[in-house]
Structure formats: structure tokens, C-alpha cells
Amino acid sequence: MLKTRVLMGSMTLALSFAAPLQADTLRLAIMGEPASLDPHKISGTWENDVVGDLFEGLVTEAADGSRIPGVAESWEISDDGTVYTFTLRSDAKWSDGEPVTADDFVFAFQRILDPATAANYAYLLYPIKNAEAAYAGEVETSELGVKAIDATTLQITLERSTPYFLDQLSHYTAYPLPRHIVEEYGNEWSGPDNMVSNGAFQLEDWQSQTRITATRNPNFHDADEVALDEIVYFPIEERNTALNRFRAGEIDIAREFPTQQYKWLQENLPEAVQVAPYLGIYYYAFNARDGHATADPRVREALSLAVRREVITDQILGTGEVPAYSFVPPNVSHYQAPSVDFADLSQDERLERARELLKEAGYGPDNPLELMLRYNTSEDHRKVAIAVAAMWKPLGIEVELYNAEVAVHYADIRQGDFDVARAGWIGDYNDAQNFLSLLESNVSNNYGAYSSPEFDALMSEAANTQDLDERAELMAEAETIALEDSATLPIYYYVSRNLVSPDLVGWETNIEDIHRSRWISFDR
Amino acid sequence: MLSYTLKRLLQAIPTLWIVITLSFFLMHLAPGGPFDGERQLPPEIEANMMAAYGLDKPVWEQYITYMGNLLQGDLGPSFKYKDFSVTELVVQGFPVSLELGLWAIGLALLVGIPMGVIAALKRNSSVDYLVMGTALAGVAIPNFVIAPLLALVFGVFLAWLPVGGWNNGHWSNMVLPVVALSIQQIAYIARMMRASMIEVLGSHFIRTARAKGLSESEVILRHALRPSMLPVISYLGPAIAGIITGSVVIEQIFGIPGIGRYFVQAALNRDYTLVMGTVVFYGALIVLLNLLVDLLYSALDPQIRYDND
Numbered sequence: 004m005l006k007t008r009v010l011m012g013s014m015t016l017a018l019s020f021a022a023p024l025q026a027d028t029l030r031l032a033i034m035g036e037p038a039s040l041d042p043h044k045i046s047g048t049w050e051n052d053v054v055g056d057l058f059e060g061l062v063t064e065a066a067d068g069s070r071i072p073g074v075a076e077s078w079e080i081s082d083d084g085t086v087y088t089f090t091l092r093s094d095a096k097w098s099d100g101e102p103v104t105a106d107d108f109v110f111a112f113q114r115i116l117d118p119a120t121a122a123n124y125a126y127l128l129y130p131i132k133n134a135e136a137a138y139a140g141e142v143e144t145s146e147l148g149v150k151a152i153d154a155t156t157l158q159i160t161l162e163r164s165t166p167y168f169l170d171q172l173s174h175y176t177a178y179p180l181p182r183h184i185v186e187e188y189g190n191e192w193s194g195p196d197n198m199v200s201n202g203a204f205q206l207e208d209w210q211s212q213t214r215i216t217a218t219r220n221p222n223f224h225d226a227d228e229v230a231l232d233e234i235v236y237f238p239i240e241e242r243n244t245a246l247n248r249f250r251a252g253e254i255d256i257a258r259e260f261p262t263q264q265y266k267w268l269q270e271n272l273p274e275a276v277q278v279a280p281y282l283g284i285y286y287y288a289f290n291a292r293d294g295h296a297t298a299d300p301r302v303r304e305a306l307s308l309a310v311r312r313e314v315i316t317d318q319i320l321g322t323g324e325v326p327a328y329s330f331v332p333p334n335v336s337h338y339q340a341p342s343v344d345f346a347d348l349s350q351d352e353r354l355e356r357a358r359e360l361l362k363e364a365g366y367g368p369d370n371p372l373e374l375m376l377r378y379n380t381s382e383d384h385r386k387v388a389i390a391v392a393a394m395w396k397p398l399g400i401e402v403e404l405y406n407a408e409v410a411v412h413y414a415d416i417r418q419g420d421f422d423v424a425r426a427g428w429i430g431d432y433n434d435a436q437n438f439l440s441l442l443e444s445n446v447s448n449n450y451g452a453y454s455s456p457e458f459d460a461l462m463s464e465a466a467n468t469q470d471l472d473e474r475a476e477l478m479a480e481a482e483t484i485a486l487e488d489s490a491t492l493p494i495y496y497y498v499s500r501n502l503v504s505p506d507l508v509g510w511e512t513n514i515e516d517i518h519r520s521r522w523i524s525f526d527r
Numbered sequence: 528m529l530s531y532t533l534k535r536l537l538q539a540i541p542t543l544w545i546v547i548t549l550s551f552f553l554m555h556l557a558p559g560g561p562f563d564g565e566r567q568l569p570p571e572i573e574a575n576m577m578a579a580y581g582l583d584k585p586v587w588e589q590y591i592t593y594m595g596n597l598l599q600g601d602l603g604p605s606f607k608y609k610d611f612s613v614t615e616l617v618v619q620g621f622p623v624s625l626e627l628g629l630w631a632i633g634l635a636l637l638v639g640i641p642m643g644v645i646a647a648l649k650r651n652s653s654v655d656y657l658v659m660g661t662a663l664a665g666v667a668i669p670n671f672v673i674a675p676l677l678a679l680v681f682g683v684f685l686a687w688l689p690v691g692g693w694n695n696g697h698w699s700n701m702v703l704p705v706v707a708l709s710i711q712q713i714a715y716i717a718r719m720m721r722a723s724m725i726e727v728l729g730s731h732f733i734r735t736a737r738a739k740g741l742s743e744s745e746v747i748l749r750h751a752l753r754p755s756m757l758p759v760i761s762y763l764g765p766a767i768a769g770i771i772t773g774s775v776v777i778e779q780i781f782g783i784p785g786i787g788r789y790f791v792q793a794a795l796n797r798d799y800t801l802v803m804g805t806v807v808f809y810g811a812l813i814v815l816l817n818l819l820v821d822l823l824y825s826a827l828d829p830q831i832r833y834d835n836d
Contacts, residue, residue: 039609046566121579123562126569139571193610211611211619212784213693237692239782243675244691248782250683251690410559410797417567427565447567 027525028233029507032245032257036212036238041193042175043115043122048429048516051175052258053215053236056520057200058178059223061089061108061157062169066522068433068513070170074103074179074201075157084164084469085132091155096222097181098205105151107179113137113144114185115176127176127431130165164469167434170336174432203229203521212238223521230509230524249275249502256510256518257502262383265322265500274505278323279512282430283497284332284438285324287376287391287423288416288450289489296372297422297451301364303489305357306374306423308345309394316495319386323500327493330442330482331435334514338435338475341483357398368399377405378425379412387494388425416450426450429497433515435478436465442485453490457481532822539814543807550806551593554799555586561606561797580606582799597807603800607793613804620786621808624778626696627785628771630705632763635712640759642713643720644747647755650725658717665714674707674780691782704781708774712766716759723755757824764820768813 033049042054055064063073075089095103115122116137129135132148148160161168171177181192181199188197198206203225204217215236219229237254239245242261249257250272260268260276268276289297289306296302312326325333329340345353366372376392378384385406392402407415416424428448430437440446443462444454461481468474485491499516509522561582562573577583581592596603602613611619646658681703682690694700727733728751736750737743775787786805793801 036608038607041610044609118575119579121576123568123572123576126572138575190610210784211608211616212788213782237782239691241779241782244678244780244782247675247678247683247690248692251686253690253692408559408795409565410561410563410795411557412559413565413567414559414563417563447569450567 027231028235029231029256029520029523029525030235030237030254031520032237032239032248032254034238034242034245034259035240037215039193040198040206040209040215041190042178042180043111043120043125044193045175046124049238049258051517053217054175054178055517056202056204056217056234057198057206058175058202060173060175060177060179061091062172064173064515064517064519066509066519067511068515068517070173073173074108075172078169084166085161087159087161087168088152089157089159091157092224093155094224095201096224097184097199097201098220098222099181099184099199100222101181101183101199102154103179103201104154105157106154107182108157109149109151110182110185111178111180112147112149114180116147117144122176124176127171127174130161130163130168130171132160132162134162163467165466166337166469166471166474167432167436170434171432203519204231204234207233214238225521229521231520234520246502249504255504255507260500260502262320262322262500268502272502275502277501277503277510277512278498279516280325280332280334280514281497281499281516282332282335282433282514283428284327284330284493285387285425285427285495285497286327286330287492287494288421288426289453289491290419290422290424291451291453291490292419295422296364296366296374299364300488301360302366302372303492305360305364305398306395306400307343307489307492308353308357308360309398310391310492310494311350311394312494314394315387315390319390320383320495323498324495325498327495330485330491330493331438331478332430332496332514335430335435335438336433337471339479340435341479341486343486354397361398361400366399372398372400374400374402374422375405376402376423376425377407377412377416377421379409380406384425391494419452423492424450426491427497430515435475435482436462439478439481439485442490451491453485453488455484455488455490458484458488458490532818535818535821539811539818542814543810546810547594547597547803547807548590551590551803552586554797554802555589557797559797561799563797580604580799593803602804602807605793605798605801605804607796607798607801613800616789616801617786617804617808620784620789623693623696623783624771624774624785624787627701627704627708627774627777627783628767630701631708631770632712632767634705634709635716635766636759638709639713639716640720640756642717643722644724644752646717646721647724647728648747655721659721662714662717665710666718668710670707670711670776671780673710674704674777677703677707678780691780693783700781704774704777704783707781708770708777712770715762715766719758719762720755723758724751727751727755760824761820763823764813764816768809768816771809771812 033052035047035049037050037053038045040054042058059073061073061075062070065071074091074095076092078087078089080087091105097103114120115125116128116134118138118140125138133142133146136142137144137147150158152158184197184199185192191197195206195209203220203223205220207216207218209215217234219232242259245257246260246264248254289303291298316324316326328342328346331338331340376388378388388404395402428438428441439462441448442453444459458481461477465474465477468477503510506525507523508526509524510518562568562576581589604612605616608616642658646655649655678690681688688702689700692700733746733751736746774785775791778785778787789801790805793805
């Protein structure tokens with residue numbers, strides 16, 4: 004666009020009646036059809052790609068994923084870390100020219116936490132005072148800790164100090180909504196005919212399952228620095244189709260590509276392949292409920308010892324994944340994950356120790372350990388499961404593999420019907436707490452029902468600690484306990500995989516794999 | 528004919544009702560629900576969602592509500608695609624699948640019938656072997672192999688046609704999916720046509736026609752072609768239904784906004800209303816297409832007298 008603008012500026016008037024210059028249009032393949040464009044009705048990363056271009060929260064993401072002021076120009080945090088007072092920029096406008104006010108935020112927070120909205124991601128806002136109670140229908144949403152002091156001052160009160168709260172405000176659950184439009188059109192407000200947004204782009208058209216078109220929002224406060232004129236999002240579930248369309252030049256960015264093609268891509272399109280560490284862990288959950296062999300920490304440790312992560316990442320998957328020896332992925336902000344103590348042992352040493360542990364636990368040739376390993380349908384999950392079962396074989400373990408589609412898999416493991424189960428977690432926000440909270444007692448995503456009072460106590464202490472270094476230490480201590488207990492079997496850290504046309508500039512890899520189109524331009 | 532048509536339509540109602548009822552209860556019996564996924568929702572949120580979609584009520588009550596709504600033409604909201612009702616999705620997706628399907632069937636008839644006729648006329652010659660060998664390959668190679676190959680050759684390497692996308696049904700976007708969809712049908716039709724033609728050519732009335740001194744082309748075109756097309760015609764109903772319902776893979780691979788994609792996706796997502804919507808829709812479509820084929824059949828073969836049923 005910069006180039007286009009320069010070009011346009013240098014053209015003489017004689018050309019002004021010629022055919023219009025081709026607008027800079029970014030063609031982006033997203034990995035699925037959005038469930039909605041209403042930020043309160045979505046939960047997928049592909050929806051985030053679109054909605055994050057259309058809206059802007061109090062805080063927003065820079066090209067490298069770091070957080071920068073969005074609608075909020077500045078903010079003050081009370082000494083106890085519970086009261087945030089935001090000053091909104093005076094030039095924040097909706098795409099119809101109306102100002103974005105503090106009241107629009109209050110309205111949006113009240114709406115998403117209203118049980119009637121049935122927003123499935125509302126729980127991300129639970130740090131806000133009374134949010135959980137409001138969503139459970141125990142108090143009115145008007146009692147939420149969010150209030151508009153005046154049109155440009157917003158105050159948010161939290162239940163307790165939450166260091167990652169500012170980061171969370173860039174998530175779509177915390178976007179403002181145009182009260183005047185939502186009240187006028189009800190559920191129809193997010194359709195192309197009605198939608199008004201405050202981001203760098205505005206919705207132009209949505210042809211279901213085909214394409215979503217957004218154009219530059221002239222009312223965006225930073226509109227002059229936005230290079231693209233238009234973005235077309237193509238929902239393409241088939242990764243091979245996205246790759247073929249990328250190769251044919253029909254799209255400029257493909258969010259995800261088929262892993263089997265990684266080698267080919269590295270050789271043939273090295274400039275386009277973008278693989279980077281991603282905020283996610285692929286792990287096996289151990290069932291710690293009574294009656295399961297995996298309730299015994301010695302058994303869990305033996306199982307963990309025998310798994311050769313490097314073989315899985317390098318030889319079985321081979322698409323850049325990183326072997327995992329901790330539960331929290333590396334590069335998480337303000338956190339240094341501990342590692343299991345056997346990470347440096349040789350494989351023989353690990354197996355020897357594993358045998359000892361199993362023997363101690365009462366398993367051996369006379370009483371072989373039998374396990375049920377569940378995984379959800381996917382070629383990669385299948386390969387990993389078979390490999391892990393083979394790695395356990397030298398210990399005399401007999402593994403029965405069960406495969407089910409994703410909904411059944413999670414319904415089954417939720418019932419506790421497994422010994423070992425494939426699971427994964429992609430961080431909702433860049434904080435170790437988001438991962439470690441999965442291992443707290445009585446948390447719904449704690450599939451294996453691991454429970455450690457010491458772990459819970461440390462996590463609770465960390466939650467009440469404002470000093471970031473101290474908090475990180477407490478969480479690392481908690482993670483050390485979980486690792487010593489072999490609460491789960493971490494296998495690898497995810498990577499993000501994108502294909503990005505070399506003609507583009509402003510696209511930077513980052514751990515959350517968030518890329519807002521406002522930073523992207525064509526270098527031509 | 529009219530009474531036969533009415534009778535068949537009336538017969539379709541209990542059939543459809545059984546299909547809907549069975550699907551409804553089977554779907555609810557299937558393990559896993561619409562909100563089961565990698566991210567387990569906190570219990571109060573799940574309870575809210577269940578209540579919002581009426582899933583907190585007993586299944587029989589949900590069934591009665593569903594049937595009541597269905598009779599009023601309301602297929603309910605989609606659980607997954609929250610900005611759309613199921614009716615909207617069906618209404619948007621079906622014309623696309625239909626257009627694609629009709630072109631594919633048209634192409635299949637246009638190519639398959641002559642292939643079958645030629646193979647029959649040149650029976651046991653090298654031409655016959657070549658045609659039937661090609662047809663066999665067409666049957667044997669599945670869609671999901673052919674479609675990406677076509678996309679790769681004509682879209683990526685030769686860059687003659689778009690690799691994917693619908694572009695409001697522009698012809699260039701339609702060529703590859705139509706070809707990919709029709710290849711198997713061409714093969715079936717050619718094989719069917721060949722067998723039927725051989726049978727007809729051996730019958731008495733053809734011998735009589737030849738004895739009368741008619742030229743071979745007259746025998747084929749005026750006497751043999753029509754009766755030998757009967758099996759192909761009766762195959763058309765299931766073929767069209769199959770091509771529309773079975774275009775899932777093709778729609779997925781070429782990124783076409785048809786209804787086929789919803790069929791599988793809805794089942795995997797446990798999007799109950801959308802699953803039911805597609806079942807109701809396909810059920811009605813298959814009943815209707817079979818009826819149409821029967822009527823067409825009777826028009827082509829006067830020996831069939833439905834009125835006397």
C-alpha cells in the first residue's frame with residue numbers, strides 16, 4: 004500500500020481518469036468457516052483471524068504479538084493490582100463514525116457475562132469482580148466490576164490481582180460492541196448489512212462457506228498507517244487445498260499447511276514457510292483416579308521415562324515440534340519452566356529406572372501392566388500412540404489402543420474411562436497459569452483428576468502474588484511438584500505453521516501465532 | 528398417472544417420518560455431545576448452553592418440540608454456525624450442490640452413454656477393452672484421489688483453471704469439480720449402457736428391424752437406444768441423490784459452499800439441528816427423485832402401466 008500510495012501520488016492528473024489502480028487486497032486462507040462474527044459467539048483461532056481485524060480491544064497486538072495500547076491510550080493500576088482505570092483515546096470511533104465510549108465496553112462485558120448470551124468463552128473474564136457470579140446467574144450483570152466513569156474513562160475492578168489481565172484484554176472476549184447497533188438489530192447485528200466495528204477493517208460481505216470480505220475502516224484511529232485496502236478471507240478446511248491455492252497464487256497467506264508436505268515445502272518454497280514455536284503442549288493425561296494403575300506415581304514416572312520424545316518429534320512427525328520435558332511451553336512470558344530430572348539421562352538409564360519403578364509398583368513378567376490408551380482421530384495422533392505403545396513394550400507393558408472422533412474422545416475421558424489419554428492445550432493467553440491451572444484439583448479440563456494439595460496451595464499463593472518474579476517462582480515450584488509426580492506425560496510443544504507469500508512485509512512469527520492484518524503490506 | 532403420483536407421495540410421508548424419528552434418537556444416543564471438545568466448559572457455562580438450545584430437557588420432549596417445529600417448517604438454529612438457521616444453510620447450500628450435481632450428471636450422460644454404446648457395438652474388440660478399461664479405472668479410483676490430482680495438474684502446474692473457490696458459480700471454477708464428480712458416474716453409466724445395449728441388440732425386435740432392411744445406424748438410433756437406456760434412467764435417481772449427497776469430498780477439496788460439507792461436519796460437531804436438517808432434506812430429496820425417475824421410466828416404456836396398480 005505504501006508503494007501504491009507513492010505511486011498514486013506521483014501520477015499526474017492526466018491519469019486520474021484511467022482505470023483505477025488495483026487495490027491492495029490480501030487473500031487469506033483461514034482454517035474453517037467462522038461460527039459467527041459476533042465476538043461473543045466464537046471460540047476458534049480462525050474466527051480470531053477475522054474478528055481481530057474487525058475489532059480492537061483496550062489493548063491490542065503488535066506485529067510481533069506483544070501487547071500495545073489499543074482503544075485505551077493509557078491506564079493506571081491500583082497498588083493492590085485490583086483496580087484498572089483506562090483512559091480511552093479520544094479519536095476512537097466505530098466504522099459508522101460514532102465514538103467508541105467507555106459505555107460500549109461496559110455494555111459488551113455485561114452482555115458476554117449474561118447467561119442468556121450463552122457465550123462459551125465467557126469464563127476467560129472470570130478475573131473481573133463478580134464475573135463468575137454473574138455468569139452463574141447469582142448476581143445481576145450490573146454488579147460486574149466494570150463501570151464507565153465518563154465517556155473516555157473506564158474502570159475495571161478485579162476479584163484479585165491478576166498479572167495476565169492486561170494481556171487478556173486483547174482477546175476477543177474483551178472487545179467493545181457498538182451498543183447502538185446491537186440494540187437496534189439484536190442478533191442480526193453482526194451480519195454484513197448491519198455490522199459496525201472499531202478495528203482497522205470493516206465487514207463488507209460474507210458469503211457463507213465461500214469468502215468474507217473486509218475493507219479498510221476510514222474511521223480507525225490509525226487508518227493512515229494501514230496499508231491494505233481489502234482483505235478476503237477464504238475458509239478452507241482442507242490443508243492440501245489451501246496449499247494448492249497458495250501455490251497457484253490464489254491466496255497470499257495460508258494459516259496452516261499439511262504436515263506431510265513440510266519437507267517438500269522446505270525444499271521448494273523455503274521463503275514462504277513460516278514455522279515457529281507455538282503456545283501449546285501435546286501431552287498424554289494419566290488417569291489418577293483410584294482403580295487405575297496410573298494412579299500410582301511410580302507407574303506414571305516409569306511410563307514417562309520410557310517415551311523417547313526426540314524420536315516422536317524428529318522421526319515420526321518431523322515438522323519442527325520440540326520435545327517436551329515440562330508442562331508449560333518455553334518462551335511463555337515471564338516464566339522459566341522447570342524440567343523433569345531425567346531429561347539428561349541416556350535412554351538405557353531411563354529404561355533401567357523405569358523397570359525398577361514398575362517392579363516396586365508390583366508389575367513384572369508375572370503381573371504385566373495392562374493399559375488402555377485413548378486418542379482422537381488423526382493420522383498424527385495414531386502414529387504417536389503406536390510409537391508410544393511400542394516404546395512401552397520393552398517394559399513388558401501391554402497397551403490397548405482406542406480411537407474415537409474428537410467429541411466422543413473427550414466425552415469418554417471426561418467420564419474417566421481411560422488409563423492414558425491423548426490431550427493438548429493451546430494457551431488462551433500468554434501466561435504459565437493458563438497451562439498449570441489444568442492440573443489444579445476439580446478443574447474441568449484436568450482430565451486425569453490429578454490432585455496435589457501442595458500444587459494447589461502454590462498456585463493459589465501465586466494467584467495472590469503481585470510481584471511477577473515471585474509469582475513466577477511459585478508457579479515454577481508448583482510445576483516442579485507436578486513434574487515430580489508425573490502428573491501428565493508431556494510429549495512435545497506445538498509449532499505454528501503458516502505459508503506467507505514473500506511479497507508481503509510486516510508478518511512476524513510469534514508464540515501466540517496472532518497476526519493482525521493492519522501491520523501487513525505488499526512489497527511490490 | 529396422477530393417482531399413482533399422489534399415492535407415492537402419500538407413501539413417502541411415513542417413510543420420512545420413520546427416517547426422521549430414527550435419526551433423531553440415534554443421534555442423541557451417539558456418545559459425545561455438541562459441547563464436548565478439547566476445552567471442557569465450566570459446568571455452569573455448559574448448563575447455560577444446554578438450556579439455551581433446549582438440550583436440558585428429556586429427549587422425548589425435545590423430539591416433540593422438534594417435530595412440532597418441523598411441521599411449521601422450522602428446522603431450528605445451527606449449534607455451530609450461530610449466525611444462521613438450519614433452513615438458511617440448506618437454502619444457501621442446496622442450489623450450489625444441485626448445480627454442481629446436475630452438471631456432473633449431464634456430463635456423465637453425455638460421455639458415458641456414447642462410451643457404452645461404442646463398447647457394445649465394438650464388443651470384444653480392442654476399442655471395447657480400451658473403453659471398459661478406462662471405465663474400470665474410473666470406478667476404481669476414488670474421488671479424493673482424482674480431485675487433488677486435477678487441481679494439481681490444471682490449477683497449479685498448467686494454471687488453466689482456479690484450484691478452488693466458487694466465485695458465484697463462474698464456469699471456470701466449476702470445471703474441475705464437475706469433472707471430478709462425474710468421472711465415477713461416467714464409468715458406471717458406460718458399463719451399464721454397454722451391458723444393456725448388448726442385451727437389447729440380441730433381442731427379437733432388433734433382429735426383425737434388421738430383417739426389414741433398416742440400416743445399422745437406424746437400428747441403433749431408432750430401435751435399440753431407447754430401451755437400452757432404461758437401466759440408466761432408473762439409475763439416475765439414486766445417481767443424482769448420490770452425487771448431491773456424495774459431493775462432500777469434492778466440495779471440501781475445492782472449497783465449494785454446497786450442502787454436502789454440512790452433512791459430515793454437522794455429524795462430527797454433533798450439531799444436532801443441522802444433522803437433522805440435512806437428514807430431513809436428503810430424505811425428502813431421495814424420495815422425490817425416485818418418484819421422478821419412476822414417472823420418467825413409465826413415459827419411456829409404455830409397457831409399464833402405473834395407473835393399473
